[in-house]
Amino acid sequence: MSAVDRLLSEASDTPRADARRNLERLITAARSAIADIGVSVTAREIAQRAGVGKGTFYRRIPSLDALLKAVLEEVLGEARTAADRALADPDPWHGFTEFATVYVRLRAESCGVNDALGGAGSCDLGDTITELGDSLRRLIDRTQQAGAMREDITWCDVAFALAGVATQPHTIGLQAAPDQWIRNLRIVLDGLESRR
Structure with missing residues (x-):
């Protein structure tokens, strides 16, 4: 199961297309940040790499740990x-x-x-x-x-x-x-x- 599917399975509703794209960008950014920095990466770093704000990060991701685990x-x-x-x-x-x-x-x-x-x-x-x-x-x-x-x-x-x-x-x-x-x-x- 992909990281996107793992995180979407925890969501209560089906996201809109733009929300899914933001989630995909966050996961791509997280994979890159985890590769470069390790598991000590911050939500802020991932959001910056994805080109979204921290608010968007937390609207799309239940927690930083959930994102790290999925990736x-x-x-x-x-x-x-x-x-x-x-x-x-x-x-x-x-x-x-x-x-x-x-x-x-x-x-x-x-x-x-x-x-x-x-x-x-x-x-x-x-x-x-x-x-x-x-x-x-x-x-x-x-x-x-x-x-x-x-x-x-x-x-x-x-x-x-x-x-x-x-x-x-x-x-x-x-x-x-x-x-x-x-x-x-x-x-x-x-x-x-x-x-x-």
Whole structure:
């Protein structure tokens, strides 16, 4: 379910076309602000990015937490969809690498996704995060059972390894390349793959 649909399902009436457009602009602005700033973003920042006043923000959105939750559930839904595709892939290693690429890209593109997956913020994403973790665990088990992934690591090891792939823009005087997360992911995947 999209963030727009999540928020509209909580509304008591069907909004007019202009109200829906304002809601869509607020969600687009929120996704951008969450990516840049993280879950500490303010309603004012989102309203400014959307080109609306704070009054319009609160007429269209029940609360800042509701907006953050709807947007983050939508983004994390992309990772869950990637996990479902990976579990259906006849080649477990290929499925896992496709999932890992989507998951790490989402983390690399959004401070808010990293914040949420790390437990920061006040919106309740517990069920969404639990479902994503369960999908990752099943994906790791499947890949290991196929002999494609090293058996001496746990699914928790993989979760932390993937979380560490998205880098800070600078380290020891070096600046990360725009595709640094892709390079890092290749190194991690090389270390996870079974050498049998």
